[in-house]
Amino acid sequence: MSDCITLNPKTTTNFWKKVEAGPFMDCWLWTASKLPDGYGRFAVNRRLQLAHRVSWIIHNGPIPEGMLICHRCDCPSCVNPYHLYAGTASDNMQDMIRKDRRKPCKGEGHPITNLSNQKVLEIRKLWLEGSMTQLEIAKRFSVRTPAIWKIVHRYTWTHI
Secondary structure, rough: OOOOOOOOOOHHHHOEEEEOOOOOOOEEEOOOOOOOOOOEEEEOOOOEEEHHHHHHHHHHHHOOOOOOEEEOOOOOEOOOOHHEEEOOOHHHHHHHHHHHOOOOOOHOOOOOOOOHHHHHHHHHHHHOOOOHHHHHHHHHHOOHHHHHHHHOOOOOOOOO
């Protein structure tokens, strides 16, 4: 998807009012609205854009087709154009692996889980005791019944 963001001088000025800039080698931190993962958000023509992408566009023009704007500094709220580069999803993944920033994506380390290792052990115990149905267990732990089935039959959470 090509980037169709058009910036005017007023938008650019407003953008930089929301940045705590320092020397060019330091991170320039976005001080306004951010996503939970730390990436800045900035409205352009009433549409929210990622702040680091807007910074790239201000300094380099449109983002090349199929490219991401990646951080050399690994700071999601940084908008310093010297810390940004255009790369593919594969480039970004290789950078993450090279810098050993890969997070475990199983169990408690998975970004969308609402269960803990302790809760999974409790789920299995309740199921083995036969004191509750899978539906009752699912309601108790605020998950769907298929998740309970997968846990008790060890299709998921196999590491514990």
